[in-house]
Amino acid sequence: MSTELPVLKPADYGSDQDVRWCPGCGDYSVLAQMKKALAQMAVPLEKLVFISGIGCSSRFPYYMNTYGIHSIHGRAPAFATGLKSVRPDLDVWVITGDGDSLSIGGNHLIHCIRRNVDINIILFNNRIYGLTKGQYSPTSPIGKVTKSTPRGAVDNPINPLSLAMGCEATFVARSIDVNIKHLGETLCRAAEHRGTSFVEVYQNCNVFNDKAWEYATERSVKSDNLVELEHGKPLIFGKDRDKGIRLNGLEPEIVDLGNGITEDDLLFHNEKAPEPSLAYLLTRMQYPEFPEPIGVFRNVERPRYDAELNSQIESAKEELGTGDLDTMFHAGETWSVS
């Protein structure tokens, strides 16, 4: 018998179930990159648990050859919190969408992030309700015409990353379904982080909201509309990498490099900054006023709920000894009847 561990290939992470997303759906890409990333990190299949809510993306766990729960709408972070609390040894991933996590499940999302439970949340943002066939979502822009908003949506959309920053998330990142190399790397970074990793993925719904992210994916314009964040490096973007982001007081501004403006004048990205304001400012940069940042916005350490909970258990056992039922029952006043 070989003592070597079998090498897992990306395909080993897939289940035998037929994938039933629409042809051309951006979800396929995330599934493929997830399998690749896990194989690259050589995570044992049995250590993985994928938990989802309801929606197109939430079918994800059925397609993974791991443990999984396809739960109820919006609640996946709560299931994950319970599981991780009793089983900190497991690698727990939450797969969710913009309707699932930001509308019906908003409450669980914010509390999971503030507790910094050591799980990874991947938000597939397609700015539409797909599974219910095309109503607007909390990330749909104002004016969006859908089945439920024939004269255009009137409510202001939520910015997922700003929300996460508001909950003092310790890991915040963004990637794009078709940017497969970047997506794979981002998933690996999320997996490595200890604490809640929150990743927004721009994902195209080619049936109900096609080209919602065209500005960020179309070859001819994406370089002007995206800025890739790299730790310790200045924010430079543009096809010819000739534009940058500079801070003007508390406001970011776009500047052209040259004419006396050098890289040193630009905003340098520090994902480890304890102070979250600059990372928050980056989440506020939105198309078309600004190029939208992708990559890791923030990556810091903070106590994790599951670890703290379990360390209280351990310290209580150390201080008081492992609990004994007789001690519990006889604490306080007792009397005997003979």
Add this chain to the structure above:
Amino acid sequence: MSATIDGPDQTSRKVDELARATVRFAGDSGDGMQLVGNQLTNTSALAGNDVATFPDFPAEIRAPRGTRAGVSGFQVQFAAEQIFTPGDDLDALVAMNPAALVTNIGDLRDGGILIVNSDSFEAKDLKLANCDENPLDSSDLEKYRSILVPMTSLTRKSVEELGLSTKIADRCKNFFAMGFVYWLYGRELDPTLRFIDAKFGTMPDVAAANIKALKAGWAYGETTEASISTYRVDRAQLPAGTYRNIMGNQALAWGLVTAAHLSGKEVFFGSYPITPASDILHELSKFKNYGVRTFQAEDEIAAACSTIGAAFGGALAATSSSGPGLALKGEAIGLALILELPMLIINVQRGGPSTGLPTKTEQSDLLQMMYGRNGESPLPILATRSPSDCFDVAIEAWRLSTRFMIPVLILSDGYVANGAEPWMIPNISELPQIEVTHPVAPENGEEFHPYQRDERLSRPWALPGTPGLMHRVGGLEKDDITGNVSYDPDNHEHMVKLRAQKVANIAADVPLQDVSGPESGDLLVLSWGGTYGACTTAVQRCQSAGLSVAHAHLRYMSPFPRNLEQLLGQYEQILIPELNSGQLRTVIRSQFLRDSEGLNKIKGRPFAVTEIENKISEMIG
């Protein structure tokens, strides 16, 4: 034997033996009535009495001072014989202010002792209580033996030498009242002195003041012309063993920890604060060194969902709430049901609908628990009958939950949850183990089927982390055996029936329903939950009076014990007393086509024994 009362003119000082006494303390919600009630309970239990309590308090933390809405009460019955209820009519009432007097006097029996803090009947107090006239001047009080004690001024005087502020001194008057009642019933001061030491040890002035007030209350009874007998309630003949007092929510919590111990598990408890269930969370959060993980969730839904997550991970997972919270948990419970994972879901019922009467008791969630989920979604339901019974029900529920791989609902209520009674401490080594197994990967490389079933229709509890058993569970209908998603029409019908059959199979695994009284006869009183004590006592009295009446009290509400239908057929008539409009009656009729009479009370208060007794007499007397 009941209290010997020689009438208001009785002046000699003698000690009367009583079989039992019922005392209620009533005062402002800031007056510390719950504290003194608990002390009298513990002291009586330590003296060997059987005890039963009924705390009754407003939903507001501090309702406006002196008003009727702010009255908080604590009733205890202590007895030299076995008792099942906190008593109907009061033998003694302590009223700390006019509001407490007028809202409670109706429960004092004729000839009963009324102890009043006469200092709090000034014009302003009367106004706060909405009294046009001083109730102490009313001729209605003549039928009681009233003892007017200027408690506020006597308390101030008793602690004078400590130099405390008037405000702090006045807070001790509940201990003065307690001291007086202790004198009246010949209770030992020692247990309360120990309590004061433990509770106020870090505040020596307060401890000293409370002790002085307590002793002053006792001395007042002894030295003044209180003009009444004192009483003695002897030890009760309880089965031999070591006892302690236990409250319902506490017993549920201890039952969970014990069930975990018996099954080699650790407790995960996901809950959201709600009256009257929160004390389960408080109690469990103390037991970290027993491996108990408590999670105060962001809402009721997260509490239920985190519990399912922990169950998937292999813990003894439980959640608790009251009616409104259970409504929110409904969707998650449906998921737990279709996943077929073991977990316990506790409903400590209160008055409804909506926010209803948060601090008052009711039995109005039976139908919600039976039918309050989407789709066809039956689940086993167990009901607790008394504070100490909560311990046994928690263990039994976990046994069934793991044996059948199914969530089990536990129905308690505010009356059981907050009531206290003596509990014989079990010998842990004599409690039966709960066998729980988890599969490992088949050695022959065969595929693992998460919904493969045994003869009970139970499926394997495969834990994440186990190599070779990776599987997905979810809310979509699943193919039998494989658990894969299935939209097949025949499979769906099969699975709906199979899940119902699994619940039905539990009946073969639980005891037959027992009956107290004749095996057949004129009347069967069928009851469930917290009405146990009142029904038991009422039936016993009617049996003593020669009536042909029996009593069956249900623990298993779903499925019913397998002999229940046959048993119902043995009696001419059936009476179902419930603190609702007839929910069990509805279920009995729909399952067995058997009609019954209801005795229904929806006042947020438990049954008085006499209410049930009168109904029985009316039906067959």
